[in-house]
Amino acid sequence: MKHNSNIKSMKLYNHVDRIYNELKELGKINSEFLFVEELTNFDQLHYCGTKAVDFSINKIGIDSSMCILEIGSGIGGPARYIANKTGATVIALELQSDQNNIALDLTERCGLSKKVKHVCGDFLTYDWEGKKFDAIVSWLALYHIFEHKILLQKCFDLAKPGGFFYAEDLFSRKPFSKKELSKLLKEIYANYLPDVQTYKSEIEKIGFNLLFCQDMSFEWTKFTRNRYLSYNKQKDRHLRVHGRDIYNSINSFYT
Template sequence: MSEEDHKLRQRIRYRHVEKIYMDLKELGYHDNDPLEVTDLMTLDQWHYFGTEPVDAVIKLLDIREGARVLDVGAGIGGPSRYLAHKTKCHVTAAELLPDNHRVGQDLTSRCCMTGSVKHVCGDIIKTELGNQEFDHVMSIQAIYYVEDKSRLFRQLYDSLKPGGTICFEEFCRLKDVESNEEKAALDFFLLCVNTLPTQQDYRRLLEEAGFQVTVHDISAAYAEYTYGRWSNWDEQRDKYVRLYGEDMVDGWLNFIVTAKKLCNDFGLVGGGRFVARKL
């Protein structure tokens, strides 16, 4: 296990991947029961705004029935399943962490979606993606974990068919770090990588890989989301402690407070939605 993989496993959500089964139990499901994608949609989207970013990808890339889509950093497969369910496309859900991959496979099987969602596990940089295999690539708040982004974008370029498109949503640095407090918060947030690119950095990396790029600034939405999540935390805390225990809840709170500081108090972190076409 690399040092980066080990650090990523320390992120609070990835230490408690089995939480999804507690959530399903609350909905009345038992072990191995068949699942409905519509029930999972409120539980398995491990990013901001639930299914809204996936809907944005569908619209921006015009994903249609039968298309072949690669999901980079698929987590437990929530966006992949929702995408396949809504568009009837075929999704390859690529995930680094074995525990996430295992749970994702289980949930996809229980949703009877193994014919439309294929799970693969491993470092996306080292994974054989094939040449011109995909019509589209999707990623939501996962690419910032990848240290060598230049290599990743070149690999994704090669994996796309001529005219293929990529859409990813990502955290972006909005300014230079100005204090030790800002640096400490950003280091805690990043955890397993050393830097956070700006929107301009991402544009340059994509263009260097050969893409034609459009950037959508969604920093205001990130600021609103992180502030609202932080301000409403006390209303949910007792329920969360009952379901998941103090350790998990305290870990979430530390991360929620840090994200609120970065996006609101410091104005250091925002969001970008990047759409790129293979030339």
């Protein structure tokens, strides 16, 4: 059953322009040039920041000859980081237009518009007009998409022969009750949470050769706990920089 809900119920996706408060804090109040490194503390909307992106760069062997598709690119953090570090071309697809507009602005200010192309659209319906990619990558976006088999088939069809599919995603470690699922839907817009065996077998059934799979539960639990503690420790600073609405919203999301 497809759930009738709204992605904006996930508090991370409210006040997405809060990154400009951080830039103001850095003294960047106009449209001046930005370095990718100045943004990475704020533009990586997944676990473990650029360390996670570096892992994928090394695992896939991304280099300047490659064209990479990122599904669910948010405000463009991973896409800019990959392009800046490797010289690869990155097509960054994002569903939400407010995030995509911010991504466009930040990428332009980093001087990366030739290497990172931001596209606003739904991966399930977007028409790539026959284009193929060396790698399709994604951080914490795929569990939002209920139609997982269609998603995997599209990924398979969009990969060049010998191309890669790399996803950091969520799975269920135990069956959830209806009440828990409804809370997960509201808080993190979780539409697809199979167990890990199902997740792996679906990838293989589509035709991918599964090269690597790692359970990140321990690291991600540690990361999210520290993120919450650190955000709380800096409550006064965040209230000053962002105001009460944003503080309450992000604090509640991190909880």
